[in-house]
Amino acid sequence: MPRTALTPAALSGADVADPSGTTIDSTLVTNGIVINTADPSRTVLRVTNSAGSAKKVTARAGGKDGPAWMRSQGDTDVSVAASGTRWIGPFSEARYLQHGGKLNIDFESGFTGTITAFKLARSL
Known part of the structure; x- marks a missing residue:
């Protein structure tokens, strides 16, 4: 199944609305998400967990574009506490x-909650 595309909300340093986020449901857990045309150094995720226990979010290591020593560090798992952000x-x-300027994010089985991607301004 293809990953679900998530579009980051821009953080410009001005008055910014607080988006509610995308619901993490069984489809998102199965397929994961992709942020197309990502700028990882300016991308921040807000993840809330409504599951009854801590669950992990995984940022997937990239393809052949990065240097071998960076790719060899692998994926990063981040634990989100039950009822936490x-x-x-x-x-x-x-x-x-x-490849193609994408950032891939996956969720541990049973994860429920929301995810919101933010793109930081070049300078605030």
């Missing part, structure tokens, strides 16, 4: 950028 990122482009 975690801010994850920004990400290293050399380590996480996939």
Whole structure:
């Protein structure tokens, strides 16, 4: 199954609305998400967990585009506490950028909650 595309909300330094996020359901857990045309060094994720226990979010290591020593560090798992919120990122482009400028995120089985991607302004 193809990953579900997630579009980041821009953080410009001005008055910014707080988006509610995308619901993490069984489809998102099965397929994962992709942020197309990602700029990992300016991307931050807000992940909330409504499951009854801590669950993991995984940022997938990139393809052949990054240097071998960065790719060899592998994926990154971040635990989100039950009823908790975690801010994850920004990400290293050399380590996480996939072919075609994509950033791939996966969820542990049973994860429920929301995810919101934010793109940081170049300067605030």
